[in-house]
Amino acid sequence: MAQANYKSGFVALIGRPNVGKSTLLNQIIGQKLAIMSDKPQTTRNKIRGVYTTETGQAVFLDTPGIHKPHHKLGDYMVRTAITTLNEVDLVCMLIDATEEKGPGDQFIMEQLRKVDTPVFLLINKIDAVSRERALERIAGYKDDFPFREIIPISALTGENVDRLRSLIFNYLPEGPQYYPADQVTDHPERFVVAELIREKVLHLTREEIPHSVAVVVEQMQYREEKELLYIHAVIYVERDSQKAILIGKRGTMLKEIGKRAREDIEHLLGSRTYLELWVKVKEDWRNRELMLRNFGFTDNE
Structure with missing residues (x-):
């Protein structure tokens, strides 16, 4: 039974291909749910991961990387990622700290402007860049979109992931426990x-x-x-x-x-x-x- 003031909700992980969404999902949940690869467009379906504490439950959707599609499967993947934005309580947009901002990132922010959902910017792979480079990345995005939080993280090492979890629960509404406490995914x-x-x-x-x-x-x-x-x-x-x-x-x-x-x-x-x-x-x-x-x-x- 969920206690009074229990918080719960759905969180989308969105971003260009290969920015670390699947790695972050696995890090948050604490075990492998989403497959990881250094090749882009690894994720094809929405992978649901469930993170439960005594005071709340966050259901994460790891969406396919948004890219210019070249076949019907690509169309499906991009459509899946974008429709997710209207189905969740919070969106986490991931960017790669080792890469410059590109047209794909601009396109994602254009889609985010069409929804009222709160958005976090997660600057991933900070373990691979200097502090100065990470600060440059933050400066390059913070004026482009009204992000509720900007959080530098390393999905690979887990750096700042605990802080991310805490901030996520600050933004989730009060609600029921959707899944049993020991369930980490709803996929068969x-x-x-x-x-x-x-x-x-x-x-x-x-x-x-x-x-x-x-x-x-x-x-x-x-x-x-x-x-x-x-x-x-x-x-x-x-x-x-x-x-x-x-x-x-x-x-x-x-x-x-x-x-x-x-x-x-x-x-x-x-x-x-x-x-x-x-x-x-x-x-x-x-x-x-x-x-x-x-x-x-x-x-x-």
Whole structure:
């Protein structure tokens, strides 16, 4: 039961691709929910992470990085990020302290001007720049938009994240506890498992392959007699050449993807796991509405 004066609400993490939104979400929650990669546009859906204390609950939405889309999947990702602004109690706009302000940041601020939601500016990656550089970044933004708070942070090291949590609760309204105290995400296990597999593909492949991949968990069953979680998943790509790269010589690449993913799945779910991976080709799936719906990219959540 939530106590009197209990605070709760929804917080969007928004920003250009690769500014550290997923890393920050994982840092706030205290465990891996969103996949992390040095490649842009890693996040494709809104990843919900739940942070609960005795006095409040904040539900975080890690949105896809806002970028100029080049296919229907890109359109979906940008639309998802922008519509989120009207669904939350607070927006945290992340920028990268190591990069100059760009057109993407201006575009995000233009979208933010259309909503009444309070907005924080989070200057991320301050562990990678001097204090002077961080202050320059603050000066370059504070006159462009009426940010309620401007907070330098490091999502990677956790610097200033405790302060960020406190400030967030200052701005959330009184409300109910939406999720049980021990629940950290509202996504089903299949979704999280598929994301962990996709993360390994992102880590191990280059060029066009990471963006051409979708992962579908077709079967997930705990077999009591063997005390083993059995998972059958399919990695979809757009071309035969990508399939060959993902499988690798004598299956070495696919085995490595499976090994790394299985370790993370076992750590997350606390169960011995048998992971079976297949690679299939669906040509140009990122531009096919039916395939996007089949893979879970829909506007109706």
